[in-house]
Amino acid sequence: MSIAIQAQDLSKSQCMAGLRAALNILDKWKASCEQACRVLRISRSTYTRARKADSQWAVGLDADQMQRISLVLNIHAALRLVFDNPENVYGFPAMENRNAFFNGRAPLDIMAQGDMISLYETFRRIDALRGAQW
Template sequence: MIKKAPIGLRAAVDILEKWQESSDQACRILRISRSTYSWAKQRNPDWSVRLDSDQMQRISFILNIYAVLRLVFDNPENVYGFPAMANDNELFNGRTPLEIMSQGDMISLYETFRRFDVLRGAQW
């Protein structure tokens, strides 16, 4: 099923930019084209985009990771900086969460979300 979702996409693009993710990496994480990325940044109220369920799930993971960070951290430096910090968790092995998510596959994004979700007390 294809859905129109410019608001969620715009939010995810904004978050990835605040996490200091490059446009190429953001496109890989969200599985969108560079032109879709550019349109999302323009905030044109008449713009719409068709996204498939995979893209919608990717947007959801980014929004949920951001929500977890806002719950766990009080300061914006950690909310926006934590994904770019080296992490010694078993999944990351000294790499940043953004490096893992930027691999572009859904499993990496999902596993990164799981590690973040544990920070708020979720049990997996």
């Protein structure tokens, strides 16, 4: 089954739950509205409405947006495995990183470039930190 078909099978409320979870994580990473919108490929109005506690509003998301949400959730899961301290779990994405891929930039800055490759490659690098912990 393709990713596109799987995304169509998700209800708007399921999409909304994933979006809110990803936005909560991005908020804890200290991402700006603009960064969060670029990472998740959502509009500012979708960002603003999703941040409100209005449980009546729901949104349909496409396969690309759902994959971005999945990557944010998986980056968060990997960070929770690597670090015991919540300050590191939530602070790492905003910290400058001197590894070759990041070249002194923060992982969040790489993710916020907005393209899927940057988000995926950031996930891959962070996921590699956990070694064989899965």
